[in-house]
Amino acid sequence: MGRLDGKTVLITAAAQGIGRRSAQLCASEGAVVIATDVNAAALAELATESPSVTVRRLDVLRRDEIETLAAELADSVDVLFNCAGCVPDGDAADTTDDVWQQTFDLNVRxxxxxxxxxLPAFRRRRAGSIINMASVAGLKGVPRRLAYGASKAAVVGLTKCLAADTVADGIRCNCICPGTVDTPSWRGRVAASHDPQRARAQFEARQPMGRVGTADEIAWMVVYLASDESSFTTGASMVVDGGWSM
Ligand SMILES: NC(=O)c1ccc[n+]([C@@H]2O[C@H](COP(=O)([O-])OP(=O)(O)OC[C@H]3O[C@@H](n4cnc5c(N)ncnc54)[C@H](O)[C@@H]3O)[C@@H](O)[C@H]2O)c1
Structure with a gap:
């Protein structure tokens, strides 16, 4: 028997990285998975690789697209995993207004x-699990992650407030705070640095385990929070960071 039998899980930014592995592991645990992303070509690849996953294009910067999707699917969705986010580089001196705004639009709004x-459908059914993607950078100060860290701290706050507002309605809301994870965008950040080999070594060195995490190591936390195994957990920030924040 799968850990998510009978549940329907909707995931944003599911075409690659943590969202993609979460879609695949949730499906392997018996969930009906709706994997959404703005990248239709990458979604098509996911659908070919994992035929049990349903894919659907969704740009989370478009409120109209979100509302259309919810009108169609909210009554059948048990778990909402908000994974979409970007990781801009910058400190207070070189973060532009545009970067700040784009980061908050994608990561928080x-x-x-x-x-x-x-939420209205979750409230009607008095059930539902919301999982938001935060980061350890929302809990501790990380150099050159000004807009990113601020946006992920906002995700932690949003999660706690949502949990407080919905706990009496049978809804749970938690966030995940990963350390550095090997995903396509992380590899892109390494490759874009002046000295990729050195950058990679620095990322690994700041993790006490001496390595970055895998998407699977975060996706299993998604499975746990999606499942009834976590039925007493709400308002929590689940840290999965190889000991970076200890
Ligand atoms: N990789 C890490 O080290 C790390 C660490 C902590 C937290 N996170 C967070 O995990 C989440 C996923 O990161 P990742 O590295 O696994 O993925 P990634 O950055 O490799 O992929 C991001 C996905 O988001 C999609 N996307 C971008 N804009 C979108 C939009 N407007 N609407 C819908 N989808 C959109 C992209 O098409 C892509 O498939 C992010 O919120 C990130 O901040 C990542």
Missing amino acids: SMFWLCRAF
């Missing part, structure tokens, strides 16, 4: 819009 669109 999209979650607000998705939660607001799906």
Whole structure:
């Protein structure tokens, strides 16, 4: 028997990285999975590789697209995993207004819009698990992650407030705070640095385990929070960081 038998899980930014592995592991645990992303070509690849996963294009910067999707699917969704996010580089001196705004739009406002669109159906059914993607950078100061760290701290706050507002309605809301994880965008950040070999070594060295995490190591936390195994957990920030924040 699968850990997610009978559940329907909707995931944003599921075409690659943590979202993609979460879609695949949730499906392997018996869930009906709706994997959404703005990248239709990458979604098509996912659908070919994992035929049990249903894919659907969704740009989380578009409120109209979110509301259309929720009107169609919210009554059948049990778990909403808000995974979409970007990781801009910068400190207070070189972060532009545009970068700040784009980061908050993608990392925070999209979650607000998705939660607001799906909550009425969750409330009617007095059930539902919301999982938001935060980061250890939202809990501790990380150099050159000004907009990113601020946005992920906002995700932690959004999660706690949502949990407080919905706990009496039978809804749970938690976030995940990963350390550095090997995903396509992380590899891109390494490759874009002046000295990729050195950058990779620095990322690994700041993790006490001496390595970065895998997408699977975060996706299993998604499975746990999606499942009834976590039925007494709400408002929590689940740290999965190889000991970086200890
Ligand atoms: N990789 C890490 O080290 C790490 C660490 C902590 C937290 N996170 C967080 O995990 C999440 C996923 O990161 P990742 O590295 O696994 O993935 P990634 O950055 O490799 O992929 C991101 C996905 O988001 C999609 N996307 C971008 N804009 C979108 C939009 N407007 N609407 C819908 N989808 C959109 C992209 O098409 C892509 O498939 C992010 O929120 C990130 O901040 C990542």
